[in-house]
Amino acid sequence: MKKFSILNSLLFFINSVLATALLLSYFLPYISPVGIPYLTIVSLFVPLLVLLNLGFVIYWLIKLHKNTLLSGVVLLLGWFMAPPLIKFSNQELILTDDLKVMSFNVRMFNYYGWNKDSTIEQQIYDFVNNQSPDVLALQEYYQSNTNNIRLPFKYVKTKSKSDKFGLAIYSKFPIINSGSLDFKDSANNCIYIDIVKQKDTIRIYNVHLESLKINPKKENFGEQNSERLLKRLANGFKKQGNQTLQVLSHKNSWTGKEVLCGDFNNTAYSWVYKQLSKDRKDAFIERGIGMGKTFRYLYPMRIDFILSDKSSTVNHFKTFNQVKLSDHYPIMSRMNW
Template sequence: MKKYSILHKILFFINSVFAALLLLSYALPFISPKTIPILSVLSLFVPLLMIVNGCFFVYWLIKLHKNILVSLLVLVIGWFTTSPLIKFSNKEVILNNDLKVMSYNVRLFNHYRHEEEITTEQKIYEFINNEDPDVIAIQEFYNSELLDIRLPHKYIKTKSDKDKFGLAIYSKHPIVNTGSLNFEHSANNTIFADIAVNTDTIRVYNVHLESLKINPKKENFGEKNSERLLKRLENGFVKQVDQVELILQHEYAWKNKKIICGDFNNTAYSWAYKQLADDKKDAFIECGIGLGKSFRYIYPVRIDFMLTDTEATINQFKTYSDIEFSDHYPIMTRLHW
């Protein structure tokens, strides 16, 4: 009995630490990364903290122990105050006048052979063409000689005239205006295209916030490299602040219909997401199902988003979790105004 009691004390201490971290994370969307950069790193681990606390809840429930209240209380607070980790039901309505919008970080169409399959590039084109979106926003675009996306209108913005790397927006409908926000001191960027759909003009922002360069296959979490990793993450989050503020300033001037989508390189529990999603609809929250995992990481991480103004009606949201041609999964929504 004594050993059993000690084990419970150790587990309860660990449980309390994870519960406290999760509780602290609920404040992160309200704290600019420039204020306490190291604290922002915690936003990446919120899904993991939720899962761990869920496991402790189940454990104490099985034991019928009062310690269940710790994780239960923190999880209940999160249920009412943060973006959901999991959606149990989804809405799916298909209308002929829906606008099908896809967002996909294609990781340069496998230009650097991250995937061993040599036909990955052609398979990405085939997937996009078969899904037949009306609009697609592509991050980590590469202007390949094999490029075969069969949409008639496009806006491609590379980092320089000589570069082949950048962002792209393709559309079935005419593009009447385009532009680039030109992030300073960054390989990332945000572009936009004004698309004429019937009598409407819809602005589509293709967002790619500062990359954190996390690779679970290569990261060495030893002491020295961990310090370097944390410093890189801090710098990335701070850069994201300036990039988000630039997007918001630009977006504020557009009073018509809009879609903001792309790879935010941050989770739904971050300051960056809260700023961009404020007064907008998140297509996953409106119509998604499951975990919404959009990045191939060791635990569920949703860093690719589809946001619209509140006047839009979102009828469907899908994460293509079976498409593993990149380190991101493509996402698509059907919507109309």
């Protein structure tokens, strides 16, 4: 009995640390990474903190112990203060005039052979064509000679005239305007197009914020190089902050119908997400189901998003977590105005 008491005291201490960390994380969206980039690193671990605190709630409930209240209260506060980690409903009302938008970080179509399957590139084309999106936003795009995405209009922006890597947006509808924000000192970028659908002009942003270069198979936060890793993450978050400000500045000049999608390289518990999603609808929150995991990491990380303006109606959202053709899962939403 004594050993049991000591064990529970240790678990309660660990529970207290994790509950406090989760509580403090609710304030991260209000702290710009431009000023305090190291603190932003915690935003990557919020999904894990939620799951661990939920585990403690279940443990103390089984023990019928009052310690259940610790994580229980913190999780309840998070229900009102933070975006949901899990969605349980997926109401679907698909109309014929919906705009179907897909976002997918294709990891350069496996150009560097991360996957030994040499047919990955063609599989991505087949998947996209089978889903038949009206608009397709691709991050980590590679201009391949074998590209056969069956959408008639496109805007591609590579890092330079001689480089084949960058961002792309494909469209079923005519593109009447396009442009690039050209992030400074970065391989990442944000591009946009204006499309005409019937009588509507809709702006589509494809955002790829600064990459953190996290390798799901190699990164280990407990290794001796952890200090170097944390410094790299902090520098990445600082760039994300400046890039977000650039996107927001550009978006202020547009007041029409709009979809902003892409790979934010950060979670919904971050400052960059809060800024970019302000006055916009998150398709996952509106119509998603499950945890919405978009990055193939050790725990659920939703870092790819589709956001639309407040005047839109989001009818459907799906994460294709069975499609393992990249280190990201493709996401798609249907919406109308």
